[in-house]
Amino acid sequence: xxxxxxxxxxxxxxxxxxxxxxxxxxxxxxxxxxxxxxxxxxxxxxxxxxxxxxxxxxxxxxxxxxxxxxxxxxxxxxxxxxxxxxxxxxxxxxxxxxxxxxxxxxxxxxxxxxxxxxxxxxxxxxxxxxxxxxxxxxxxxxxxxxxxxxxxxxxxxxxxxxxxxxxxxxxxxx
Numbered sequence: 001x002x003x004x005x006x007x008x009x010x011x012x013x014x015x016x017x018x019x020x021x022x023x024x025x026x027x028x029x030x031x032x033x034x035x036x037x038x039x040x041x042x043x044x045x046x047x048x049x050x051x052x053x054x055x056x057x058x059x060x061x062x063x064x065x066x067x068x069x070x071x072x073x074x075x076x077x078x079x080x081x082x083x084x085x086x087x088x089x090x091x092x093x094x095x096x097x098x099x100x101x102x103x104x105x106x107x108x109x110x111x112x113x114x115x116x117x118x119x120x121x122x123x124x125x126x127x128x129x130x131x132x133x134x135x136x137x138x139x140x141x142x143x144x145x146x147x148x149x150x151x152x153x154x155x156x157x158x159x160x161x162x163x164x165x166x167x168x169x170x171x172x173x174x
Contacts, residue, residue, distance in 0.1 A: 026052035125173035132165045 027041045027050040028034055035041070041050060134141065141153045153161065 024052060024054060025050065121172045121174075125169060128165050128168040128172060132162070132169065135162055135165065 025037050025040055026034060027045050029045065029049075135158060141158070142150050143153060145151050
């Protein structure tokens, strides 16, 4: 039992220490030498020269540990470096594909709505022009009033109706 106790303590410690190894960056510098670091390479290192990036979980763990350890302005710098590191390939492509698909769907909805509104305006225009022709023909026109009675339109009512139809034609017939 005495020998298993140190081993049981050693195993969790070993796993915790090896967790930081996942947060390693590796790239080839401008001289052709391999560089290993726990920090992202500078912006002048091309993306093709970076051959190992930390996983997202390890990067978040390092950022949290660094933020807890540093309560000064250095905390912001560590967070900015973690945020500036490039995400794993494939994730951005999926996001870009979803964004593009959503934009296309939104554009299709907008186009469908514009077509629907265009059809409604065309119908309203056609009705206003037909009503205007009937009004201009000089035929006696009647309409139903609020009490449900039929009344013949006099000259004043015809003038008001002509102005109303002209306004509809101007707004809908563009």
